[in-house]
Amino acid sequence: xxxxSDVQLMLKCSMQFYAFSYEVRSEAKKxxxxxxxILKIAFPDTDxxxxxxxxxxxxxxxxxxxxxxxxxKLAGQSKSQKLVKNMDAENSPFQKHIxxxxxKPLMTLR
Numbered sequence: 001x002x003x004x005s006d007v008q009l010m011l012k013c014s015m016q017f018y019a020f021s022y023e024v025r026s027e028a029k030k031x032x033x034x035x036x037x038i039l040k041i042a043f044p045d046t047d048x049x050x051x052x053x054x055x056x057x058x059x060x061x062x063x064x065x066x067x068x069x070x071x072x073k074l075a076g077q078s079k080s081q082k083l084v085k086n087m088d089a090e091n092s093p094f095q096k097h098i099x100x101x102x103x104k105p106l107m108t109l110r
Contacts, residue, residue, distance in 0.1 A: 004051045007035055012055065020059050029057040 011028045018024040036052045 001051070004039070004048070008032070008051075008055050015057075022059075025057045025059070032057070 011032055015024055015028050032052075032055065036048055039046070039048055
């Protein structure tokens with residue numbers, strides 16, 4: 001099933017992007033398990049065990065010769081965290097509401 005491989009690729013890329021942090025691996029495993037639970041309900045006659053077990057949520061091990069240095073990982077991680085924070089601040093309806101309130105009263109009291 002192409003959907004299964006797409007979801008697993010998305011999870012692998014997410015874990016890699018966030019340097020295989022424990023929190024990201026833990027959340028990716030939860031999403032993965034939930035996804036396969038839903039697939040089992042939608043397709044009860046299909047056996048997804050092989051696909052379900054094909055992805056590992058353990059920490060990635062890189063050697064200094066083949067992977068980025070820990071300094072590069074930290075720089076990339078802080079850069080990605082800044083991007084996420086900036087995106088959250090720009091797209092948050094709550095934040096927009098707070099900024100608009102002093103200038104646009106939502107209701108007038110009489």
